[in-house]
Amino acid sequence: MNIRHFTSVVILFSGLFSQCFADVSAVEQVRPSAGSSVIENRDQFNSMAAGDRAVSTLQLSEVKFIITGIRTDSPGLYFINSNDFMYHWKFFNDALGWNMSLIDFNTRTYTDFNRLILAGSVVAYDRYSDSDCRNGVYTVEFWPSDPVHAGDAALAVSMISSGMAFAAGRILYHPTGESQVRIYNDEVSQFAEKGVPVIQTGDLYSGVDYMALNTGTCCGILRDGSSRGAFSAGDIPVFESVPNDIGHVAGIITTIPQTPLSHINLKAVQNGTPNLYVQGFTDTEQYRSLLGRYVRLTATIEGYSVEEIPFAEAVEWLDSVRPETVTVLPADLEEKRILPLDEIRLANSSACGAKAASLGELTWCIPSFSVPDGYAVPFYYYHSFMQYNDLYAVIDSLISTDEFNSSVENREQILHDIRSLIRDADVPPWIMDSLSVMASNFEPGTSLRCRSSTNNEDLPGFNGAGLYSSFTHHSDEGHISETIKQVWAGMWTFRAFEEREFYRIDQLSGAMGVVVHPSYREELANGVAVTRNIFNPFINGVYVNVQPGDDMVTNPQAESVPEEFIVTEQNLTGRAVREIQYLGASNRTSAGERVLSEQQIDQLASYLTMIHNHYRMVYGVDRDDPWFAMEIEFKITSEGELVVKQARPWVF
Incomplete structure (x- = not known):
């Protein structure tokens, strides 16, 4: 299927249809609950705004509109109660009294051929600000593939500006899709001649000074993130941009915009951690006065607040958001073979980890050449290695000491020592032999990517994004077991330990499998x-x-x-x-x-x-x-x- 513009659709009897449709020109009366030809103020806008945009990262309010009779002398504008009518077509038929099929409506609304209707949305970007001192704008937006030309954009902006007089000077046309951007670039002089104020997507988003990537409330100590030290579940660090190795924290504030798909935000969504971008926050007196103090951070759709609180309230909050019981993670140790990825399915996750099993599952839904070709080293190998070196007992004794639990710094150092113990430990000879056989199945000289695949990541409700590290083994670096041990040691990083600790997961029940496949170089x-x-x-x-x-x-x-x-x-x-x-x-x-x-x-x-x-x-x-x-x-x-x-x- 190609990505393209809508092509013109030839409709028989179009002339007769146009004549009938021209009768819908003057504004007809609709019941107040269905819509209105005028929005008097922001309260009325909010009451008509669609709730389905509440899932948006920017938490935008949206009111749908429809303009009929656009090729007549008296077009009619209707603002739609977008909570009652999810679709323009339903409003057109049920509220305006027409009886038109969906295909006919779409043909007359979303194509160049004999268009007679405009259907779109007015979207409130309340956090936008610019050099013209506009704080908050309303954009006129159409379906991304709708080929909207200068004349129709001018009509929509003009009528909506009249119908929303309270927002005068803050109503702009926003071309949202590639089709509309191309048309705008081709007709830029016509847009200018007709006086259509236009804002592009990049400018619209760059003018946003606040963004709640994940809303919520948390309590903890407001910390300076520039120190790049270790942070705990009781901290609210403030960063310019978030480091990728951050552990479990109470909340996150950044002064540079984030992407919703970073591992940091995936963890924030999973953990219910407030995560927000606030432009210039570290330059405020509020930040300077509250730094190092216990605070309550609240991030909402509209904005945020930071207030000082007593220590007891912070402790009570932290205890309230942790699970009540300890979870022991299951691990199937019966599977003792290193398995080709294309032979396993998601059901094998209990033995190989969700990452390995999901890679195998991918070969059943997309072409296998688009999935890495490699092997899964099961949990049994990690478990046998740990038992061979008595590391379970050693680790249990280290993480049970008062020293380990006395400070974040001590905990981080002891976990560093645990990783060193794992990297320096001997690998049982039978594991060495088995890994050698696996490595020999790849082309000589191939660099191999060794990736974690645990029983506590990539799961529904707990993705464990970014907790564990991957390493590349090059052919001149000796036996592949040295790189496998680096992956195994990754079970005991500070951020991984803290994440499991917060969720009261039994630390010694964690199991580490390894995915091994050719490493990709010079990726585009x-x-x-x-x-x-x-x-x-x-x-x-x-x-x-x-x-x-x-x-x-x-x-x-x-x-x-x-x-x-x-x-x-x-x-x-x-x-x-x-x-x-x-x-x-x-x-x-x-x-x-x-x-x-x-x-x-x-x-x-x-x-x-x-x-x-x-x-x-x-x-x-x-x-x-x-x-x-x-x-x-x-x-x-x-x-x-x-x-x-x-x-x-x-x-x-």
């Missing part, structure tokens, strides 16, 4: 995608973040900003069409340059649909459940091939 791009439109899961689509080269979106370099876009799919006129809606450009590319080609995006979108449908059935999720999605990590290899390297349930 790396990205993360969600198989659903996270800004509005009720509209079919996928969400993608991608960066050129080997700059990982999940673990971004400092101040790295990925390319961000949504691919929507609709069937408005009987033909399925995909449309790209760019939300932001990568700061690693030149102006106007895209990281992925349209062909690559089309292939990625197809894979995401396959993955979504397959895993939905595997997990037994209802077909129409808007709250199920998979998150994947992908790359474009040096040969230009798309490879999906991980899939896990997405946590909304």
